[in-house]
Amino acid sequence: MISTDLFYYPNRMGRIILLSMEEVMGHNGVNAILKLGALPSLIDNYPPDNSERNFSFSTVRNLSEMLEHAYGPHGGRGLALRIGRACFNYGVRQYGTQLGLTEMAFRLLPLPAKLSAGATAFAELFNNFTDQRVRVEREDGKLLWHIERCPLCWERKAADPVCHLAVGLLQEALYWLSGGKVFNVEEKTCIAAGDETCTIVIDQSPIL
């Protein structure tokens, strides 16, 4: 099969996305999305749990776009946020040790330092294990999570930001890092909307 795909997630992350979708929408819900996205080869046949980069950005994009097609922009967004949160919880089990986020020294950091170090470690995970590119910037009480090469909106055009799964993922990461606090997390720019990066702005002070 000839493929024009250049960029990939590891199989493990593709598997995590599909398992998270299943947790949120059930087995039949996922199958419906896979049919709609013309991805029948994934039905009851999720990628193996390994680090081979074989889950293409176009597949990731397809899954996130089909959520909107099936449930409308609003319903699709809600589901994508929940799927993103589930992805973090699967991911932290798989990658937590590699990230160093479960070590005592890290756990004892004060909250702002912990969020900042967590964001850097998390960005490195994407940069080292996937073809996604993330750069973290710090700006008066905010963390800017710049996705410079983004699978969620890969080759998409949209009027508004569409990378809701990443927002859910970061919301849950912050919840976990802070021991149960909720933060304002918003995607302000999106490559699909013509911006240079998909930038998610994280308020470093929790919502009271």
Ligand SMILES: [Zn+2]
């Ligand atoms: Zn994006």
